[in-house]
Amino acid sequence: MSESHAVAVTDAPLVCVSGVSKTFRQRGRTVHALREVDLQIGRGEFVSLLGPSGCGKSTLLRIIGGLHQASTGTVSVNGLDADAARAAKQYGLVPQSPALVPWRTVAQNVRFLTGLHRGGASHPVMTDAEIDGLLEAVGLAGFTSAYPHELSGGMQQRASLVRAFALGAPILLMDEPFAALDEITRADMRYLLLDLWSRIGTTVVFVTHSVTEAAILSDRVVVMAARPGRIAAERTIDLPRPRNPAMEDAPEFHEVVRFLRSDLREHHG
Numbered sequence: 001m002s003e004s005h006a007v008a009v010t011d012a013p014l015v016c017v018s019g020v021s022k023t024f025r026q027r028g029r030t031v032h033a034l035r036e037v038d039l040q041i042g043r044g045e046f047v048s049l050l051g052p053s054g055c056g057k058s059t060l061l062r063i064i065g066g067l068h069q070a071s072t073g074t075v076s077v078n079g080l081d082a083d084a085a086r087a088a089k090q091y092g093l094v095p096q097s098p099a100l101v102p103w104r105t106v107a108q109n110v111r112f113l114t115g116l117h118r119g120g121a122s123h124p125v126m127t128d129a130e131i132d133g134l135l136e137a138v139g140l141a142g143f144t145s146a147y148p149h150e151l152s153g154g155m156q157q158r159a160s161l162v163r164a165f166a167l168g169a170p171i172l173l174m175d176e177p178f179a180a181l182d183e184i185t186r187a188d189m190r191y192l193l194l195d196l197w198s199r200i201g202t203t204v205v206f207v208t209h210s211v212t213e214a215a216i217l218s219d220r221v222v223v224m225a226a227r228p229g230r231i232a233a234e235r236t237i238d239l240p241r242p243r244n245p246a247m248e249d250a251p252e253f254h255e256v257v258r259f260l261r262s263d264l265r266e267h268h269g
């Protein structure tokens with residue numbers, strides 16, 4: 001293999017969505033949830049799907065994760081189709097609500113599911129000490145033996161975030177994970193997520209309605225439009241990393257937000 005070929009292989013996208021369309025039948029009506037979506041996501045990249053309600057963000061995330069079948073088109077993840085990638089435990093899913101197991105403590109929630117994953121994981125997952133380090137990093141060191149009902153929603157979401165990273169899956173699919181949190185907690189969670197992402201080097205696909213959230217977090221924002229659901233624009237966000245709350249006051253940040261807002265407005269049906 002030539003050196004240039006080796007470089008090309010390393011740089012190949014981790015996720016490749018090609019010509020994906022999805023239609024649903026709703027009471028005799030056909031809904032075009034997605035039409036002709038092409039998207040490539042690089043290894044370690046943080047990509048957000050931004051768009052109005054109903055534009056197909058969750059549908060696209062679920063198709064990438066092998067939870068929905070595309071009507072036409074293909075998804076390839078590391079050379080596998082989405083079903084095979086799911087079976088090979090390539091994905092961690094962070095849903096909108098934390099979904100912790102109620103009768104297990106925080107530590108058990110994180111370790112139990114990690115343990116389940118260990119069998120099939122194709123790469124090393126975290127040791128207990130590393131997991132403890134992450135729980136400490138998100139401010140839950142004193143709560144490892146608490147049960148989910150003893151925690152606030154924000155604390156549960158932090159535990160859920162640690163669990164997702166602890167699974168060791170190379171791709172995290174996050175569907176509006178912070179939507180139910182208050183504004184201050186939500187702001188904190190964004191930077192916690194970035195901290196975990198940069199330490200662990202996971203690839204993240206993050207669904208959000210929030211323009212500022214997309215701007216703070218992402219390497220690239222994919223702006224979607226509805227009826228039919230499609231990709232309307234893509235923006236590379238070249239704000240420096242690591243990002244921090246002070247950055248949100250900078251003119252460059254406001255400019256990114258302005259561009260994203262105008263993309264959304266331009267394609268609003």
Ligand SMILES: Nc1ncnc2c1ncn2[C@@H]1O[C@H](COP(=O)(O)OP(=O)(O)OP(=O)(O)O)[C@@H](O)[C@H]1O
Nearest residue numbers: 024025026031033052053054055056057058059060
């Ligand atoms: N299981 C389903 N059965 C029928 N129609 C569906 C199904 N899932 C999604 N749809 C339709 O597909 C379209 C896209 O839905 P989707 O949930 O992907 O949107 P979204 O961008 O995630 O919206 P939101 O921001 O409100 O979560 C909508 O018109 C929705 O009604």
Ligand SMILES: [Mg+2]
Nearest residue numbers: 057058059175
């Ligand atoms: Mg959705």
